[in-house]
Amino acid sequence: MRRLASRRSAHRRASSTLRLALLAAPLALLAGCTDSPQDSLKPAGEWARKVDGLWDVSFLIAVVIFLIVEGLLVFALIRFRNRPGNESPRQIHGSTPLEIGWTILPALILAGLAIPTVATIWDLADEPKNAVQVIVTGHQWWWEYDYPDLEVETANELHIPADTQINVTLRSYDVIHSFWAPQLAGKVDVVPGHTNRLAMHADEPGLYLGQCAEFCGLSHANMRLRVIAHAPAEFDEWVASQKRPAEQPPAGDAAAGYALWASKGCQSCHTIDGHDKSGPIDASGVSGKSTQGPNLTHLQSRSTFAGAIFDLTPENLRKWLRNPSKLKPMDPENNIGMPSAFPPGESGKPLSDEEIEQLVAYLETLK
Amino acid sequence: MATATVTVPASTPAAGALRRPRSTTGIASWFTTVDHKKIGLLYGMTAILFFVIGGVEALLIRLQLAAPGGNILSAQEYNTLFTMHGTTMVFLVVMPTAAAVGNYFVPLQIGARDVAFPRLNAYGYWAFLAGGLFLYSSFFLGGAPDGGWFGYANLTSDYSFGTGIDFWIIGLIITGIGSLTASLNFIVTILNMRAPGMTFMRMPVFTWMILVISFLLIGAIPVITIGLIELFFDRNFGTNFFNVVKGGDPILWQHLFWLFGHPEVYILILPPMGIVSEVLPVFARKPLFGYSFVVFSGVAIGFMGWGVWAHHMFSVGLGPAAVTGFTLSTMFIAVPTGVKIFNWMGTLWGGSIRFKTPMLFAIGFVAMFIIGGLSGVTHGVSPADRQQTDTYYVVAHFHYVLFGGAMFGIFSGVYYWFPKMFGKLLHEGLGKLHFWLMFVGFNLTFGPMHVLGLQGQPRRTYTYPEGMGWDFWNLISTIGSFTIALSIAVFLYNIFRTARKGEMASDDPWDARTLEWSISSPPPPHNFDRVPMVEARDDFWHQKYGEDNEGRPVARVRGGSNGDAPGGHDEHIHMPSPSYWPLVSALGLPFIGYGLIFHWGWLVLAGLLVAWGIFAWAMEPDVEPESEPEPELEPELEGVE
Structure with missing residues (x-):
């Protein structure tokens, strides 16, 4: 009985908790098969x-x-734990065969x-x-x-x-x-x-x-x-659709938005094929188009924008145009990311609500 | 120096314009001390302070990531915090902890009365502190660094706009100066100041590991310093080391950083391995199994550690030949590491294991380090590492090595040596509570990160969206991190409580094996009344125990072989006098930084402080003659006493 009692010592409990915790790690890995895209x-x-x-x-x-x-x-922790009445352990200094074995x-x-x-x-x-x-x-x-x-x-x-x-x-x-x-x-x-x-x-x-x-x-x-x-x-269909240049918006808000697109300097960063290819040549010099920002020719064929973090909805586009850096941290002062004022730089102002409506209407035509 | 009688030139009190400090007690004495034990305590207290700061940074990170779309921190704040967390824990916590324990115990373990360069040693501490404070002053002077502890160029050179990275660069150079001087002192002390009979193969493993990392530091610190200086020049003086547009290459930074950074990993882990190699034999009441294999595997790791750096760069595009080479070297560095683990288990095997708090932490080290080592091998499989690198799987891996490993080893050392340092035992129950909270909290925090990383969660991202399947394990991880914080609170309370009413410790409370336990707790300023004659490895154990026919220890009858020998106490031990100059010359270092970052005018102040400190230091004798308690005519009396 005494032996049983001593087995139920704190050390033993400690050891089994240790064992449980250690087993939990690989099991957790196996349990990682949840819905993770x-x-x-x-x-x-x-x-x-x-x-x-x-x-x-x-x-x-x-x-x-x-x-x-x-x-x-x-x-080893359980078997060789100190128990009352233990003999002092033999002072073993090592074993060359074991060393060679667990090296090789x-x-x-x-x-x-x-x-x-x-x-x-x-x-x-x-x-x-x-x-x-x-x-x-x-x-x-x-x-x-x-x-x-x-x-x-x-x-x-x-x-x-x-x-x-x-x-x-x-x-x-x-x-x-x-x-x-x-x-x-x-x-x-x-x-x-x-x-x-x-x-x-x-x-x-x-x-x-x-x-x-x-x-x-x-x-x-x-x-x-x-x-x-x-x-x-x-995929071939998708390629064909992407090769079509954008169409001129006929009238209304979208046409007003198109005018803003040019006047606010949007094309200095973005390209819309068929509308304005006169943007400055990018440092890369590859396309002859501006690649400072994404090519927006077929914006509406995408489901997300801004680094694939926002759903492409008119509401999100409105929020984005109002203040891009508020929606996604960027550093336009140092020319990294989209500015909040148009045209970019000291002379620019934030877009008015009306201008935002017109630009969004235009962006909605870019199928 | 520990020489009993030194002839010193006449005093030159005017050299530094300040009177030589004399007191060895009181608050002021801490600023002028050259006692390796006090310097060790300074390192230790500073490391604990930075550990708490780095821990708070980690808690903020975990709060932000507890749920998707966290908004406790901004992106900028988060980037700053993970940068400072990593930099703090590596450079301001784990590295100085090795310096703390090494400073206190290496001289005691080799039977020396002092270190080789007491003032240089003090200078190393003040440089480390100056670097750390300089780095943290960035929070109040325009923003802390935000480029990660790895500071990858060209993000940190051409695409970083504040002064935070400059603080990071100069802060690390300053702490590096501290590391170099500390290493030089350790190397010369260990090579030259061992007690008679303390041969290399009788040296305690902890001392061995400090020797190994001192050599590693002397090789590694210059490499990162070169990189840091190049980065500073790119940022401030228009050089093009890393600027692609002008023909530089950002990959150069990665080679320099990791050529430092991988030996650095072993610099962080070898001293705790040494601590564990001290603690396991004491609490298993058996000598370390395969001592020479443990020592030489540590040395082998030190050498091989220079040949694996590019395994941090498997996704950089080095080409298949380079990747193959570094894959093989990375895999095979696991062999000496495995040898250590098997020898620790061999030490436990057949022992009589006492589960005191230091032992729990040492066992925790072994158990957790096995996991970190195995996940390290899975990184070594370089094609698979292209899925793992820069994810939370890597975060899990190195926390199993550096927290489950290094920090558990360090806490083992703290509980083990606390009674030697302060003459009081930390409370055993609170210690065990600390261990179990930390053990559970640690596994809750970092275990799930394996899963998260494999599920595709990248590191260094301040937010993650819903629907990625990462929510549950992130929450668990955050809960775990607060469990660790609770365990640290228990630890700090334990120190506080022990200071007030702790149980007094005997000189040898654990029935230990090495020389530091043969002297009083806390040790006298001169460490050893008589320089010990070392006759065996674990010499102190052999003073206490013989062996019977079966190889079991038999207590010796205490005779005249121990400290009771004639000629015991000795007033002729002249310890070096305190000095202001290490502090003064180190104090100039941060002002070099402020001068380079803000206005050159600060450089004048910096130059004056450094020049004043070094000049006065050079003119100052190490032992102030007038401080000697007695005239120098005693030696021949010694034998008579």
Whole structure:
């Protein structure tokens, strides 16, 4: 009886709590399968799946080692706890065979893990053949997408054909960003002065979320992105619709908005194909159009705006035009992000309610 | 210096225009002390202060992230707080803690009466404090840094507009000066001032680890200093180290930062590993298993730590050959780390484990470090790291290493050595409450971050929308962070309570093994009445215990071998006199910063302070002759006493 009582000592309770807490960590990982649309553990294409396969192997090895080592630790704590009447322990100083064993065995396990790892590194470095080419440019704080072969430009929402290889070229003209749509591929940094690339692939049509993963300043959290994978025929339709230039608004508020567009200096940052291509050439000098802000030619074909953080509704556009930096932190004083006064600079004023109505009416025509 | 009789030149009181300070007690004495134990306490108290500040910053971050769309902080405030949290915890908490414990206990562990360079040592502390205060003064002088603790160029060079980053740069350079001087002092002390018989392979593992990180710091601090100076020049003097438009490259910064930054990780973790290697044997009543393997794996980590930096850059686009190389080096650095863990378990195995508070924290270290080590291996799988890097999975990983590891190890050391430092035992019940609250809170805070990261939540984002599936674990994490805060409150109360009515500690309350336990608690200013003759590893244990045929310890009958030997107390130990000059010359450093940031006029003040301090320091003898209690004609009497 006394022995039983001593077993129910605080130490034992302590040890079992410890064990429970330790087990909770990997279980929590397994329980992570809730509805999470940006989940790196739910790969939806070839490249993400390759990476996920490696993760599965390394996670399994880690969990097995975790259970063995923590199990031995907890066992040792219980088995060798100080009990009344214990003899003093023998003073053992070490064991060379054990040392050699627990040096070599982990090295062998790691060498085993290194083989598929290194193979995958080189696999991911290959550029896929017959790929759709996309140039992604990171901006503070939105994404620009150019399809050089298709002559299409868009922003924040990347449209791709499903079950097709996509070769993404990454570039930046401001700071370092990182392009990441976890279900389709691991992230690659978007580094000014460097041209990086990554391969992307989606099995099925669908919506895949992502966001900038390298801290890029004030509104880094608001630099989100969406990848929309289409069935091939649907993708061709989308491309055709994006190639149409914008139509002239006939009359009314929209026409007034069009006039404001020109007079308030909007085109110094944004391009609307077919309306005004006379904007200044961007530092990149690539398109000959202004890419300071997103290309708005087909604004209404998008479901979100401003770094894919707001639903594209007239109400949200109104709020945005009233004071962009209030809706999304930006730094227009230092020429980063959209200003609150038009034309930008000291002479500009905030837009009046009427002007905002007219501009929104115009933006609504940009299908 | 600890030499018993030093012939010093005649006093030069006029050299510094201030009378040499004399008192070794009272508040003023703390500003002029050159006693390594007092300096250790100063480091420790400052680190606790910054730990509380950094902790409050963390709590604000967790409050903001408790639910989607949090609006407790603005984006700017959030970016400032995560920058200052990381910078504070790394540079102003964990690093100075190693300096604190190292300063106090390295001389005691090697049987030395003092460190090699007492005034330089004091200067190191004041430089660290000056750097920390300078960094925090940015909050009141135009805004704190907001570029992350990693300060990536070109965001911090060409795309950052306040003065916050300048404060960050100069603050880190100043604390770096402190780290360098502290390291030099540690290295010379450990190499030159060991007691007779204290060979390298008899040195306590904690002292070994301080030696290793001192060499690491001497290699690593110059690397980041170069990067910081280049960054400062890019920002203020129009150079183009990182400016792409003018032919610079922001990736250069990343190489410089991580070539410092990865050895830095080991600088942070090796001393707590040393602490754990001291505590586990004492409370298992067994010697450290595989002492030489634990020591050499620490040295191996020190070397290999220089070859893994680019694993922080797997998504940068270094090309497959570089990624392959750094993948392999990263994976195999896990081997010496694993060796340490297995040896700690070997120490516990067959022991007689007493679950006192220091032991709980040491075991917590081992248990949590296993998790951090394993998640580190999953990062080493570089293709998978492209999903993990810059997500909360990484945040989880390094908090398991640096909080579950380093901080648990540090708290183990605090509870273990507190009675030696203050002669009183921290309350055991409160200590255990602290441990369990912190253990549970820690796992609640950082365990869920593994899940969040794999579910795609990026780091350094001040907000996240609904519908991402991150709400639940973020809330749990925030609850966990406040549980940690509660545990820290218990800890601080425990110190407060112990100061008022703590249980008096004997000189050797844990029946420990190393030399610091052979002297009184707290130790006398000169540490050892007689410089010990070391005959074995764990020498103090062997003074207390022999071994029977089975290898079990048998208490020795206390004879004349211990401190009762003739020639015991000794008035001829001349400790170095206090000095103002380390403080004065360090005080000039922040004004260099203000001069560079605001107006060159401050540089005049800075120059005067530094020059005055160094000149007076150079002219000052280390031991003030008139402070000697007795004339120098005693030596031949020593044997007679």
